[in-house]
Amino acid sequence: MIYQGVLKKMMTENTEIIQYYLDMNDDFINMNQLLGAQIGIQFVSYECLNCHSAKEIYRQGFCKSCFFDTPNAGDWIMRPELSTAHLGIEDRDLAYEQSVQLKPHIVYLANSSNVKVGVTRKQQVPTRWIDQGAHEAIEILEAPNRYLAGITEVALKEHVADKTNWRKMLKNDIEDVNLVDWRNQLEAYIPDEAKSYFITDNTETHLNFPVLKYPIKPKSLNLLKTSKYTGKLVGIKGQYLIFEDETVFNVRSNEGLVVSLEF
Template sequence: MKTEFASPIQYYLIFEDDFIHMNQLLDKTIGIHFLKYQCLNCGEDKKIFRQGFCYDCFYETARAGDWIMRPELSKAHLDEEDRDLEYEKKVQLQPHIVYLANSSNIKVGVTRKTQVPTRWIDQGAHEAIEIVEVPNRYLAGITEVALKEHVADKTNWRAMLKNEIEDVNLEEKREALKQFIPEEAKEYFIENNKETEIEFPVLQYPTKLKSLNLNKKLDYEGKLKGIKGQYLIFEDNTVFNVRSNEGYVVNLEIK
């Protein structure tokens, strides 16, 4: 889902020639019916393996290289190719942000500067702050590796969806972590910025979570009670991760 930074966050489900403003569907009953697979790379009806790609494409496309999940493996700044140097230069050789985000706990992460605050919204963070802004993905990656020795790099998605959160002074936490930034990235430390606060459109948080898996349940219907991160939250405690179901073609029924 595409997002717009507002209070609360505005969500849009984009189609080839149309879109749905998802906030308007709160308290409405929605049916999700699986139709087929469609790999994000080859477009074929082949079972999705990871990240919206079929098995073959996941191991071939540059959009699923190891450096995506592990930025410290980026090599475009050395003019070295992983799968497609032109694509890797385009993505890796641009400003990146290392940040702290608080979704269920404080975590450190990496994103392209153009993805701020979208990345924080997608993670369901209710507050976030930048630590460094570096010129390439490699420097962001080694900074993240250094900092995750002192702070988590994963979100507890269950606690995030239940809204089990604790407000933390991220400015103080950022200052405490400054000493652990690698020498190559110290000059890019961001001074005196403020944390960003994020509000999500949720009418009712779940108490027990049931994750909708389209591989096991082809049809589902429920009343939409909230949207947080990339999750749809339903009245019966079912949650549906839209992002993790990329590559699945569904029929969306609104009642």
């Protein structure tokens, strides 16, 4: 079968084993059902996720003009501490920014390659943890807006990592840690404005990924350099497809590429 569509990050469902779904225009593909199958991936063209033009993708699935214009790519997306909607100050589109920034946000610890701190909207739990390939995670704080969550993250990353080592995550080179202990140790470093939102009575969430075989030396597939690739799918973790020959493909980092899938 052959499907063609623009890549967007895989949708997920947190069941006993996480289920992955790829939206290919009019079709939803359950990627778990393809474990063990040969899959061909071929680059076809570009399609900006905002204006839907065939312009070359610049970042985050957007062409260059959209990346610097759409409110979906404002600096506060990657740096929550820059949020200003709580002050009524517009970055690119105040109505949109208020609709996102003024919702409850979670500051969390996730363990994928190592323990890291992060921020996400409450409605994105546990999707955000799944996308990062975390096998365990815990909420630290629930703030009423993105700004308070952002300044908390900035304060905590002085004491804990804020990045994931994707190679270690994909190799499953991880260790279980006591995230409750980590959360309690970090409480002292929460900014005064956010201390009242600290969570004290929750436990770790554990996540199970559909992986038959982890790579020893994962090598990333670049579809713009290798326009066509075929391999046997042996796992899915984070937003990565893992193949038997240790090739890995990050679906999310290739958003905006139109591809043909054959299996």
